[in-house]
Amino acid sequence: MSAGVLVIVPAHNEEESLPVTLGEIRRGAPECDVLVVDDGSTDDTGAVARAAGVRVLRHAINLGVGGALATGFRWALTRGYRVAVQLDADGQHDPADLARVTAPVLAGTCDVAIGSRYVGPSGYHSTAARRAGMVLFSAVVELMLGQRITDTTSGYRAYSRRVMEAFQYDVPVDFPDAPFLIALARRGFRLEEVPVTMRARRAGRSFYTLGKQLYYPYKNLLASLMARFQRPA
Amino acid sequence: MGLTKIQIVSALGAVALVVLVLELVRRRKLSEEYSFVWAVATLLMAVLGFSVPLLKSVTQSLGILYESSLVFAAGILFATVMLLHQSVKLSRLGREQRALVHEVALLRSALEDTQGGPVPHAAGERA
Numbered sequence: 019m020s021a022g023v024l025v026i027v028p029a030h031n032e033e034e035s036l037p038v039t040l041g042e043i044r045r046g047a048p049e050c051d052v053l054v055v056d057d058g059s060t061d062d063t064g065a066v067a068r069a070a071g072v073r074v075l076r077h078a079i080n081l082g083v084g085g086a087l088a089t090g091f092r093w094a095l096t097r098g099y100r101v102a103v104q105l106d107a108d109g110q111h112d113p114a115d116l117a118r119v120t121a122p123v124l125a126g127t128c129d130v131a132i133g134s135r136y137v138g139p140s141g142y143h144s145t146a147a148r149r150a151g152m153v154l155f156s157a158v159v160e161l162m163l164g165q166r167i168t169d170t171t172s173g174y175r176a177y178s179r180r181v182m183e184a185f186q187y188d189v190p191v192d193f194p195d196a197p198f199l200i201a202l203a204r205r206g207f208r209l210e211e212v213p214v215t216m217r218a219r220r221a222g223r224s225f226y227t228l229g230k231q232l233y234y235p236y237k238n239l240l241a242s243l244m245a246r247f248q249r250p251a
Numbered sequence: 252m253g254l255t256k257i258q259i260v261s262a263l264g265a266v267a268l269v270v271l272v273l274e275l276v277r278r279r280k281l282s283e284e285y286s287f288v289w290a291v292a293t294l295l296m297a298v299l300g301f302s303v304p305l306l307k308s309v310t311q312s313l314g315i316l317y318e319s320s321l322v323f324a325a326g327i328l329f330a331t332v333m334l335l336h337q338s339v340k341l342s343r344l345g346r347e348q349r350a351l352v353h354e355v356a357l358l359r360s361a362l363e364d365t366q367g368g369p370v371p372h373a374a375g376e377r378a
Contacts, residue, residue: 055356064369065369068369073360074360075356075357075359075360076356076359076372077352077353077356078352078355078356078372079348079352081349081352081353085349085352085353088353089353089356089357092353092357093357093360187350187353188346188349188350188353
């Protein structure tokens with residue numbers, strides 16, 4: 019806990035890729051503590067994480083990434099961490115970038131640092147449909163925030179203690195992206211993007227199944243619009 | 252004035268519904284809060300079904316041509332409001348459930364600290 023950085027790894031049925039990710043974090047950022055939030059997995063995710071020697075919090079029911087983040091926030095607050103970073107278990111987020119993502123929050127220049135694949139060099143390639151969606155939500159977010167966020171769906175983010183305090187009881191979204199960014203900005207938190215490299219997922223399936231591909235844009239758009247007008251809960 | 256068939260049927264239907272609602276409350280399968288809404292709706296339908304002059308005058312004052320349309324409209328309106336109310340309740344239950352899941356996760360972790368090992372999953376849990 020020397021640097022006061024907690025890496026929160028939300029994991030839902032990630033027994034295959036989790037050990038690799040945890041190993042990479044240990045090698046790439048040995049100064050960081052790691053917390054795995056086993057989000058209602060039906061496989062051996064929890065056991066695999068324990069075997070790797072990290073702390074595991076288990077959700078009895080799958081709550082989604084937002085819920086896992088909130089649990090991580092509360093745990094980080096009670097243990098006195100200065101910064102919490104979300105890092106996905108599937109290997110898309112490179113632990114080698116951890117220092118870069120946490121630096122602006124540790125320095126106090128922003129409350130949320132977003133690891134973005136569109137700022138600077140990146141190894142990320144995506145489908146046309148997904149790129150179109152990203153452009154759309156980037157435009158929506160810019161309209162709402164008056165600030166350009168190129169990578170609204172990036173989950174690779176570092177959060178300050180103030181953010182953790184505000185969202186420790188729940189991050190009320192399944193995927194903490196566009197609506198969450200707007201909710202953050204509404205509370206006056208400063209957002210900043212830092213360049214990172216996104217990799218292809220190692221194992222497991224993407225959250226974006228066919229049904230969700232239809233439902234997700236609707237829900238996200240509505241939630242984004244509502245986040246602008248809702249009272250902070 | 253003798254009772255018409257439709258008056259008898261609607262009166263019996265309303266009485267049956269009231270008895271059912273009260274019985275569900277007695278068995279604690281329906282909370283008093285919901286039973287109140289059902290009781291009011293049942294009473295309203297009973298009055299409208301039983302008193303033909305009242306039904307006619309309400310229908311006319313609303314500019315509706317047939318009495319049956321009023322009864323159907325009232326029923327659909329009630330069902331819609333009730334469904335919306337249920338959706339709101341479900342959303343709140345979802346939020347409360349999320350809060351409990353957070354709480355249990357943190358408590359389980361604290362328990363593991365004191366016990367020095369993983370705590371077995373609850374019986375109702377998957378996996």
